[in-house]
Amino acid sequence: MRLFICLMLLMGLAVSAHAEIYECMDGSGNKRFTNVKSEAAGCKPMNLPPVSSVPAPKPGTKPGDSRAATPGSFPKVDPSTQQQRDTGRRKILEQELANEESMLDQAKKALAEQESTRLGNERNYQRVLERLEPYKKKVALHESNIANLRKEMSSLR
Numbered sequence: 001m002r003l004f005i006c007l008m009l010l011m012g013l014a015v016s017a018h019a020e021i022y023e024c025m026d027g028s029g030n031k032r033f034t035n036v037k038s039e040a041a042g043c044k045p046m047n048l049p050p051v052s053s054v055p056a057p058k059p060g061t062k063p064g065d066s067r068a069a070t071p072g073s074f075p076k077v078d079p080s081t082q083q084q085r086d087t088g089r090r091k092i093l094e095q096e097l098a099n100e101e102s103m104l105d106q107a108k109k110a111l112a113e114q115e116s117t118r119l120g121n122e123r124n125y126q127r128v129l130e131r132l133e134p135y136k137k138k139v140a141l142h143e144s145n146i147a148n149l150r151k152e153m154s155s156l157r
Helices: 002-016 079-116 125-154
Strands: 022-025 031-034
Touching (some): 079 125
Antiparallel strands (some): 022 031
């Protein structure tokens, strides 16, 4: 008898977990959704089917495999065209890498120049650090860009 009462209580809790969702429209046409009945005055209830499970994976896919099969109507590129595209991409990345390396050299020179200079109003070392901070950030930015470009180039075929 106790088991039956506990089971009935649990079923009651499970049924009450489903909330009604209301779609509300304000004067300017904006939609708002709520599950609070007191806020849903003048709103229409949405008839949503209860969600009880996660859909099964499609046949032929491995769990955790996010790649989908390519549909047959998907346009394909012949290998020579793809090779030309890859070559062009590599050239662009190499140019960007060369530009970033030259900008890094300039940024390092500017930082070294600023580090060697001491202004008269900088008796407090914190002021020196504050003055050097934008130069250090610029060097770090170019170093990060170079690392990202090298990583992208290494992933090319």
